[in-house]
Amino acid sequence: MDNEVNLRVLLKSRPVGFPTEEDFQIVESSIPEPEEGEILVKVEWLSLDPYMRGRMNDAKSYASPVEIGEVMVGGAAGTVVNSRSPAFSVGDIVEGRLGWQSYALSDGSGVRKVDESLGPLQTSIGILGMPGLTAYFGFLDVCEPNPGETVVVSAASGAVGQIVGQIAKIMGCKVIGTAGSDSKVQYIVDELGFDSGINYKTQNVGEALDEECPEGIDVYFDNVGGLVTDAVMDRLNIRARIAVCGQISQYNLKEPDLAPRNFGILTRSQAKMEGFLVFAYENRYDEGLNMMAKWIKEGKLRYREDVVEGLKNAPRTFIGMLNGENFGKTLIKVSN
Ligand code: NAP
Ligand code: FER
Numbered sequence: 001m002d003n004e005v006n007l008r009v010l011l012k013s014r015p016v017g018f019p020t021e022e023d024f025q026i027v028e029s030s031i032p033e034p035e036e037g038e039i040l041v042k043v044e045w046l047s048l049d050p051y052m053r054g055r056m057n058d059a060k061s062y063a064s065p066v067e068i069g070e071v072m073v074g075g076a077a078g079t080v081v082n083s084r085s086p087a088f089s090v091g092d093i094v095e096g097r098l099g100w101q102s103y104a105l106s107d108g109s110g111v112r113k114v115d116e117s118l119g120p121l122q123t124s125i126g127i128l129g130m131p132g133l134t135a136y137f138g139f140l141d142v143c144e145p146n147p148g149e150t151v152v153v154s155a156a157s158g159a160v161g162q163i164v165g166q167i168a169k170i171m172g173c174k175v176i177g178t179a180g181s182d183s184k185v186q187y188i189v190d191e192l193g194f195d196s197g198i199n200y201k202t203q204n205v206g207e208a209l210d211e212e213c214p215e216g217i218d219v220y221f222d223n224v225g226g227l228v229t230d231a232v233m234d235r236l237n238i239r240a241r242i243a244v245c246g247q248i249s250q251y252n253l254k255e256p257d258l259a260p261r262n263f264g265i266l267t268r269s270q271a272k273m274e275g276f277l278v279f280a281y282e283n284r285y286d287e288g289l290n291m292m293a294k295w296i297k298e299g300k301l302r303y304r305e306d307v308v309e310g311l312k313n314a315p316r317t318f319i320g321m322l323n324g325e326n327f328g329k330t331l332i333k334v335s336n
Contacts, residue, residue: 006031007311009100011066017254024315031103040082041104046332047075047125048318053251072100075125095124118293126329127303134278135163136288142243142276143219147172150213155223157184159329164221165194166301176212178228180324205231224249230260240271304328
């Protein structure tokens, strides 16, 4: 083994509001040995995702919180370097919930072998992994888009949003994205083929939506909640569909936000608002992965990654992502 240390990022304290680097602790441990039935994975890529902020809280969720002193949760990809499991061999390339660490022990549950013919390894935790599948099923299944409909997606240049907008174009929709900088807006329009973009930090979102969506909004893929969502809700068409994928504008608030109070709009427009979790589609992941890999090969789907080197930079990079400093899918290239 070319390095002798297992670098691990632990949860040190539960943040109130925005996390700080002090909420994490970086430790060096020895590389563990697998027990019977376990594998040891050398992690090469770590995904940083908004849901991790929720796991830092001591709150009820679809999954239990990370305990203080435990390694941070996270999807990661790498190579099996030791195996005492009949299901995996040394050299297998895998992806799973391996955590913020350079070597991970696993009993194999939730770990899948990666088909590198579909895309480079890190795509297995990006466009051809959890975020891409979220876009695919959340948009196609929850939003039920029709050709010619007007679609709005928030956090449009991010891991999920950039895929949603492109799938919407593939489906023949008109697509408007909201994002937090002019360069992100330029990217989704010029590089990804969105019809237009709105910088929610510098523009009046309601006025911009009136301009860009003169025929109203049929589908809203919501990644952010808050004021952007309020403005979209005011402009829904009859039988509009809203997928509540995430509410990142709320994740770091110290006090809960009382808005939105404009739910009467759902009655007037006979619209459907539906939350979803990507994990509900687990038995259809292969369908989504194969379709997206095909679209990538055909040049219909592009993706942007924001890669930062070194696991020690994970806390800083994670906080930056929550603040909108990422541009595309946030990834750590693990090397120590
Ligand atoms: P991402 O978009 O790559 O990164 C997060 C982005 O959120 C930032 O870059 C920032 O972009 C935006 N943001 C941060 N604070 C904001 C605020 N106050 N108002 C508006 N935008 C804000 O992250 P992602 O991985 O694709 O996740 C996007 C959303 O999908 C999140 O809400 C996440 O929780 C959700 N998600 C849900 C599921 C599910 O199963 N339901 C699965 C995966 C992800 P700007 O520069 O544009 O502000
Ligand atoms: C996410 C936001 C929230 C996500 C999952 C959740 C997988 C679930 C939250 C909960 O169960 O409390 O981005 O991604």
